[in-house]
Amino acid sequence: MTSDGEKAASAESATVETVAEALQRATVELKQRGTTRSARLDAEVLLAHSAQWSRTQLHCRIMDPLSESVKVRFWKLCGERAKGVPIAYLLGWKEFYSRRFAVSAGVLVPRPETELLVERSLQILQRSPGATNILDLCCGSGCIAITLALETLSKRIVAADLSDDALRVCKANIDHFGVGEVVEVVKSDLFSELPKEAFDLIVSNPPYVGTDFGPEADPDVMAHEPGMALFSGRHGTDHLESIVERAPAHLIEGGSLILECASFQAEKIEAWMAERGFSQTCLWHDLSGLPRGVSGRWEG
Numbered sequence: 001m002t003s004d005g006e007k008a009a010s011a012e013s014a015t016v017e018t019v020a021e022a023l024q025r026a027t028v029e030l031k032q033r034g035t036t037r038s039a040r041l042d043a044e045v046l047l048a049h050s051a052q053w054s055r056t057q058l059h060c061r062i063m064d065p066l067s068e069s070v071k072v073r074f075w076k077l078c079g080e081r082a083k084g085v086p087i088a089y090l091l092g093w094k095e096f097y098s099r100r101f102a103v104s105a106g107v108l109v110p111r112p113e114t115e116l117l118v119e120r121s122l123q124i125l126q127r128s129p130g131a132t133n134i135l136d137l138c139c140g141s142g143c144i145a146i147t148l149a150l151e152t153l154s155k156r157i158v159a160a161d162l163s164d165d166a167l168r169v170c171k172a173n174i175d176h177f178g179v180g181e182v183v184e185v186v187k188s189d190l191f192s193e194l195p196k197e198a199f200d201l202i203v204s205n206p207p208y209v210g211t212d213f214g215p216e217a218d219p220d221v222m223a224h225e226p227g228m229a230l231f232s233g234r235h236g237t238d239h240l241e242s243i244v245e246r247a248p249a250h251l252i253e254g255g256s257l258i259l260e261c262a263s264f265q266a267e268k269i270e271a272w273m274a275e276r277g278f279s280q281t282c283l284w285h286d287l288s289g290l291p292r293g294v295s296g297r298w299e300g
């Protein structure tokens, strides 16, 4: 296994190796390192990426020898994967709502549960067709804002984040998907730098890992994804609490707030929203029935 960089990678590439042999060896070695539970799949994805083939092409060429340049790329990526670097950072993209979003170290890799946040937002927007102004607070790669722009057409969306790295990736995704006329990017510490306007919908997937829970969380996530995207005070609720408190000043009468959170936080967040004066508060759940977020309506 390539442990460190190109030198080791080129040493690995000195022998002739077929697709099948490379996959077999990488799978065994990734399993031994224990940093992934999907060693064979990871090996296939990384080899397909290195050769610029689809996985189907990979299977059709299973007995082909690998070129030197593909081998160098592949074993270098395997070395990174063995250290726990997320696949999405190695590929440079992550699929979200059936689209490929660019990601890089410095921005959170979009999670499948956040697709549920998008679903919930779309349901609310369907019920209020006049809604035109949306805020995606803590936008990261822009996966929520851009997906809403593409799924709803003709909405105005502000995507805000405090991280320069995140905003750079978000802008690249906005350009890639051609939604620059709909999605405006703002650098802001939560609401502090936002335009003085009221939104119809505020959606947010803020950091919600507690520093108290950090050690229990996935060590690879902690080691490779930005702490600013993960942590929010001891209990993980500092951002959520602040958003619930401050959102009403940025919502129209009848506007909605939708938040993603950890399942064990959801009831507490719902109670805060009700106390703050939101009506129709409800939890939304993932496919295993766990609450993953809260929504509510601001009556003004």
Ligand SMILES: C[S@@+](CC[C@H](N)C(=O)[O-])C[C@H]1O[C@@H](n2cnc3c(N)ncnc32)[C@H](O)[C@@H]1O
Pocket: 107, 108, 109, 110, 111, 114, 137, 138, 139, 140, 141, 142, 143, 144, 160, 161, 162, 163, 166, 188, 189, 190, 205, 206, 207, 208, 228, 229, 230
């Ligand atoms: C959990 S990530 C979510 C990213 C993206 N919305 C997604 O779902 O993949 C949280 C994001 O909040 C941003 N963030 C952290 N603190 C912030 C603050 N005070 N104001 C604005 N954004 C902040 C981080 O930079 C990060 O991009």
